[in-house]
Amino acid sequence: MAKILIIEDDVKIRTELSNLLTCYDYECILIESFEHVIEQALSSEADLILLDINLPYVDGYHICKGIRAASSIPIIVVTSRDSEMDELMSMNLGADDFVTKPYNIQILLARIASVLRRTQRHQELKAITYKGLTLDLSQSKVSFENQEVELTKNELRILHLLMKHQTTIVSRDEIMNELWQSDEFVDDNTLTVNINRLRRKLEDVGANDYIMTKRGQGYRL
Structure with a gap:
């Protein structure tokens, strides 16, 4: 169940939006005190933020900028300010989408689902975990029980x-x-060398016997 943080100072809109999203199986977190919104947002562990622009203390632009400086959590600006400048400002400050009030409920739900899918795909591309072993694709590193080691392109x-x-x-x-995609010639012996090096690196972080050889067939975890 995705968790959505609603930053909206209009109590009626906030409540209606929360009730709507709950009906569609989202978990909602409501901010009702607006003095330290950025801190609350960063500690919420939400999967997505719905952010109004017209807020007490500081506006949504400031909040969007502050959140984006510390987190990649997706943000959809939902506001009655519908000028192109407002939309441009929101996007330039790191918002993922911009929806104007009054909004079509089905369109808002579609935008939320789209952003969540896009975020999930991006996260999957960055890291993959199996049996306690985490492969960070963006950093070309593998970690296990708080230990990590860098991998070569082929090992990755x-x-x-x-x-x-x-x-x-x-x-x-x-x-x-798969290795041929690197535009480097890889023969059978080179593959064996890479597999053995990868095994040693996994052992270095405590992940022993992770890669099993199936004689005459190949390898598996």
Whole structure:
């Protein structure tokens, strides 16, 4: 269940929006005190923020900028200010979408679902976890029990392929086809060398016996 933080000072709109989203299986967090909104937002662990612009103490632009400086949590600005300048300002400060009031409920729900899907895909591209082992694709690192080690390009591709297939056996030909994408020639012996190096690096962080050899078939986790 996705968790949505609603930053809206109009009590009626805030309540109606919360009731609506709850009916569509979202968990809602409501901010009712607006003195320290940025701090509340960053500690909320929300999956998405719905943010009004006209707020007490500081406006939504300031809040959007403050949140974005410390977090990549998606933000949809929902406001009655409907000028192109407002939309442009919101996007330039890091908002993911802009919806004007009064909004069409189905369109708002579609925008929320779209942003959440996009965020989820991005997170999946950045990291993948299996049996306590986390592969950080953006940093080319693998971690296990608070220890981490850097991987080469080929080691990263091999482990990513195996983690995507998890318990399924991946043939040597499939792995070599994956490595071929690097525009480097990879022969059978080179693959064996890369597999052995990857195993040693996993052992260095305490992930022993993660890669199993299936003789005549390939490898699996």
